[in-house]
Amino acid sequence: MMVGNIITQLSIFVNNEPGRLASIASTLRECGVNMKAFNLAESTEFGILRAIVDDPEAAYDCLRNRGIIVRKTDVIGVVIQDTPGSLFAAANVFGEAGINIEYGYAYTGRSISTFFIRVDDPARAVEALDAAGIRLVTEEEI
Amino acid sequence: MFWNPKIECMPKEDLKALQYRQLKQLVNNLYSFNQFYHDRMRAQNVHPDDITCLEDISKLPFMYKQDLRDNYPTNMFTVPNKEIVRYHVSSGTTGKPTLVGYTRNDLDYWTEALARSLTSIGIGPEDTLQVSYGYGLFTGGLGLHYGAEKVGATVLPTGVGGTERQIELIQDLGVTAIACTPSYLIHLGDTARKMGVDIQRDTKLRKAILGAEPWSESMRQHIESSMGVKAYDIYGTSEQAGPMFTECEERKGIHIAGDIMYVEIIDPETGESLGPGQKGEMVVTMLKKEAMPMIRYRIRDLTTLMDDDCECGRTSPRISRITGRTDDMLIIRGINVFPSQIEYTLLQIPEVGDQYMIHVSREGALDNMVIQVEIKPEAFSDKVEDMVRLRARIESDLKKYLNIAVTVELKAPGELPRFEGKAKRVIDTRMI
Structure with a gap:
């Protein structure tokens, strides 16, 4: 992890x-x-x-x-690409993996846009997103 | 009209002589057969022989609500269980409820008192009385029920709630009188208006027997002018038996049947007797009570005693409207609530800190109680759902314990006022 x-x-x-x-x-x-x-x-x-x-x-x-x-x-930050369908890609991973989203909110920084998400099992969410090739933001990047 | 003219119109001197005989017999009986009151008399160094006139009652020791709690459930009873025919229970202040046991004779004097009261306001066989007091452990429902049956009235035992249905029944069955809390009657009137029912025009309801919570002359005027019913005050607590004494048609104080209850008014601070017309704490002695003693009981209600002659012809003394309490008891929608009960319940909930505030208000006709509690930092969650669930659990615990629905507000530690010296945690904005 x-x-x-x-x-x-x-x-x-x-x-x-x-x-x-x-x-x-x-x-x-x-x-x-x-x-x-x-x-x-x-x-x-x-x-x-x-x-x-x-x-x-x-x-x-x-x-x-x-x-x-x-x-x-603990939350995770999904990097949202500035293209249609990028939120779907991340949300779909959670759906398929059976991970429940408690709440989320968006943030648009100087260089990247992030969707911060609180899930019931962050470690498993990171694994699933990683496997699907979806990039997560790190603390340093924010 | 009198139910029992011989007693109700007895010359005052004769009534005093009767009360003395009853007191003497009561004290002899309790000294011999009731361990609790025997010990209490011994502790105060009083013997039944010391009672030689009615005024000697002041030599007898007081009884307190705490005595009922300390002896819960049945340690205070004078008679064996086979002679107890009913229990009523009111909520307690620190976990233990107050239990009252009744012998057959106890139920009879209660019903007799109500038969006299109902007759004094003109309720009889021609009437249909809707009892909209709670039935069950609360004394209001069953008390009025048997009293009304005794005078031959037709009883409609609706209990509390289902207001629209109650209004339909008032119309369909030609209900002429109702017994309930004043706030419930106002609620019923408001609901009737919303249904397009004019109580005065569309129903036969003309009399209301109102009690179990504090109310005022201005509420009486509001009820009478908006609904066209004549409203009568009723008094009585479970310790005495239940609601039993009402105003007569004159409505100048509540008649206390002297052969059933002896009333003293005392200064709550010094315990000294006060004369007629002086406001003080009512102390009651139930002269016919069998199952458990109720002698010089500090009922904590503030009132004045009136013993001038009443136009109605009854010679019994009257008490004025109850104007307050000497303790901190609140009456919320007819239910007695002690702040200590709320504190006790909150202390059992690990997520709640030790500061709380109680806000009581009247919204429309109904009392509303909001309890603000500080939560402990470790109980905090970043999820609204968890917090809402915690609030719901506190509300449900309070409801279970207090028997009334309350609204809880969660506060951060340090948000609620701190008190130096005596805490003032209750803010009651009801204009009664």
Whole structure:
């Protein structure tokens, strides 16, 4: 298994009240966290901020010390080619391999576009994608 | 109209003499046959011989809800199990419920009290009474049921819920009276309007017996003007038997049948007796109760006693509308809820931290309770589905324990207020 293909996402609990996201964002700034990609999932009274950051370990410790509920989650980043059908190619691999996608979000960087995906078994997902010749992004590339 | 004119209109002095005889007999009986109250009297150094007039009741020791819990289930009973004919159970505050046992005579005085009350508001054989109180472990349903049958009324035992069907039955069966919580009646009125049914025009419903939760004169006016029914307050808790005493047609306080229950009003801080018209904590002594003692029981309801003459001719004293509690009990949609029950339930859930807040409001006619809980960091998941499932599990645990549906909101640690000194975790915005 290629460990480099598993990317650490920070998941942060956010109360769904006015100003809460701003307060979390301000803490992220104080911790010097640079967010590469993020996604916000919400329920009626709380939200979950999922972020790919440049130094997840340092950011995790800093946020935790400031009393933020944060968790490290393994995700994978599928490189999406700028051509029709490239999302299908990746999604199809998951379907065939019986891997369940919990959620995902897209990120368009300077050089590559990535679809970050949370799956129930990231290691198996990496194997299946690798076998199908689909490229995964590494932390260094983001 | 009187059900039992001899007792109900007895001269006050005669009633006092009767109450003294009943008290004397009760104390003798409990001292001899009830271990719990025997010990309680010994501890306070009181002997039955010390009771030589009705006022001597103040020498007797108090009883508390905690006594019922400590002696759960049947340690407080005076009679053997073969003489117990029914149980009712109300939810407890720290895991243990409150159990009340009834002998045949206990059920009889309860039914007698309700027969007098229903007659006093003009309910009799010509009436059809819909009992929309909960049936089962709660005392409301069965209590009103047997009381109404006793006066010869036709009983429609609908229980709670299925409101549209209840409205159809009110129309189809010519229901003339209903017994339920005030908030349920308002809900029923709103539902009827939505169905295009005008209670005043399209039904024969003219009387409502309302209780089991706090309500006010302004709610009475709202109910009467919007539905065209006359609303009467009813009082009684499971410790006493169940709901039993109502206002009469005059509606100037709830008549307390003096041969059944003796009422004292005390200062809740000092325990000192207060006179008529002075607001304080009601202390009750059930003069006919057999299965378990209920002597000088601190019921925790705040009220005033009125012993002036009532126009209706009844000589029994009256109590004013219950204006509050000396403890922190909440009444949510007719169900008693103690914040300590909520705390106890939350403590059993490993994902929940030790801070919580309870918000109570009234939305339309119904009470709404929202419980905010802080989750522990390790319980957090990046998947919304997991969090929603955790919330649903907390809601279901609370419902199981409190017997009412509540809404739970998940909060991050540190989000809820911390308290220095006495915590104020309940915010009740109901305007009653």
